[in-house]
Amino acid sequence: MRQVQIDRFGTADELQVREVEVPQPGPGEVLVRVQAAGTNPIDYKMRDGSSGAVKGVTADDFPLVLGREAAGIVETLGEGVTRVGVADQVFGVLPFGRLVPGCYSEYVIFPEGSLSVAPAGVEVTTLAGLALAGSTAWVAVHEQAKVQAGEKVLVHGGAGGVGQLVVQLCRDAGAEVWATASTANQDRLRDLGATAVDYTTTDFREVVPLVDVVIDSVYFNTFVESLDQLVEGGRIVVLPTLADTSPAVERGIEVHIPAIHPMPDEMAQLAGLVADGRVSLEVSQVLPLDQVAEAHRRLETGHTRGKIVLDLR
Ligand SMILES: NC(=O)c1ccc[n+]([C@@H]2O[C@H](COP(=O)([O-])OP(=O)(O)OC[C@H]3O[C@@H](n4cnc5c(N)ncnc54)[C@H](OP(=O)(O)O)[C@@H]3O)[C@@H](O)[C@H]2O)c1
Structure with a gap:
């Protein structure tokens, strides 16, 4: 072979x-x-x-x-x-x-x-x-941030492999979502049901309200900048495994880095959502x-x- x-x-x-x-x-x-x-x-x-x-x-x-x-x-x-x-x-x-x-x-x-x-x-x-990005998005949205219906969520890197699924899982959970990407990817963010923010022209802090959850797949120039974007008691999940989370820890902000683990039943469920056209x-x-x-x-x-x-x- x-x-x-x-x-x-x-x-x-x-x-x-x-x-x-x-x-x-x-x-x-x-x-x-x-x-x-x-x-x-x-x-x-x-x-x-x-x-x-x-x-x-x-x-x-x-x-x-x-x-x-x-x-x-x-x-x-x-x-x-x-x-x-x-x-x-x-x-x-x-x-x-x-x-x-x-x-x-x-x-x-x-x-x-x-x-x-x-x-x-x-x-x-x-x-x-589907499996790696899907497990990561599932852990971030459902196990760590525990996104609830009616909450506001900011997703950095919403056009990426993980980001697109994070946006959709948050929407599926009933959250209101803002997501960042470059100019070329704004249409994709809107298609996924997010309010699109073009990070090449706009400082997200000027257009996104305070949110309950930030899910950050970028980290550089986004993580520390997002800490002031959280409501009191807000949570932040940052994806890159080697991210330095101490700026959040020092301020008492709940912070997570996803560690994916086998979840065959949840991934079968996610593939079912794809088959039904509810997730792409x-x-x-x-x-x-x-x-x-x-x-x-x-x-x-x-x-x-x-x-x-x-x-x-
Ligand atoms: N902890 C874990 O278990 C775990 C699991 C999976 C992935 N990760 C990590 O998570 C990160 C994302 O993974 P991925 O697979 O989604 O990567 P990816 O598909 O390569 O993500 C690329 C996306 O990031 C966006 N992007 C780049 N710079 C940006 C910025 N400044 N602001 C907003 N968006 C920006 C790009 O959008 P534009 O082209 O529009 O800029 C692009 O669509 C990687 O570092 C990866 O290693 C961690």
Whole structure:
């Protein structure tokens, strides 16, 4: 099978497509034939060595296989697997905190608890990009900020992979949403039901009222600036894992960084919302596996819209 590997931390030039053996699943594991793999900022941060997810990695751990999420067809079941069956259409995000081989690969092994069976009628490229951004948005909106109907929410980076889902989950919860993006993405924010704020022309503090919740997927030039935008007792969730939350902590403001965990039932529910047309995940670019370096270069600009997905079919 084809697989993308890196032999050391570095630029996108380190990504190498190679032929390797198909792995076999152990107990509780599932071998998935990958049809499409989602890409995420964590992929290039793991590639260049800056992500906390590769802290402690030594030369002996290479080659590494990046890519944390995928959609595909169940090929083989390991011993004791009951949640999914052979030939099921599944999608999922690999567990963090373990350096398991990633999803830039024609076959990948998932723990069964990290996979959801997909509903009919959702594009496989959409499924591939749903699990990581979806889990993050779900944790941020429902588990950490606990957004309630009638609350006001400000979302920084509303046009990004996570941001678009955060806006929609907040709207689905009955909140009123303001979201920031550049000029080109204002239409998308409005389509998602947010009041759009163009950060290239407007200081959000001048047009957004005090809010109950800020969900910040940007951090630089937004996090500290947002603390004065919260009502008394407001909450802020900041996405980048290495964000310094001390300015909020020092002021006694409730602050969270999402740590995603397997939530196959919630992700199946989210895919159901996509199938019903109540939530949309924008896949702005689909690239073949051998253009993975191009996907990383685009992600590194910090200005991709929705998701970039690799097609392995
Ligand atoms: N803690 C976790 O578990 C977790 C999970 C997932 C992601 N993350 C982190 O969360 C961040 C976002 O992830 P993502 O996948 O959504 O990234 P992404 O899709 O690459 O987000 C890019 C978006 O950010 C917007 N943006 C850039 N600068 C902005 C600014 N100054 N103000 C407002 N919007 C701005 C861009 O919109 P414009 O092009 O319009 O500027 C673009 O649409 C990344 O740092 C990622 O590593 C953390």
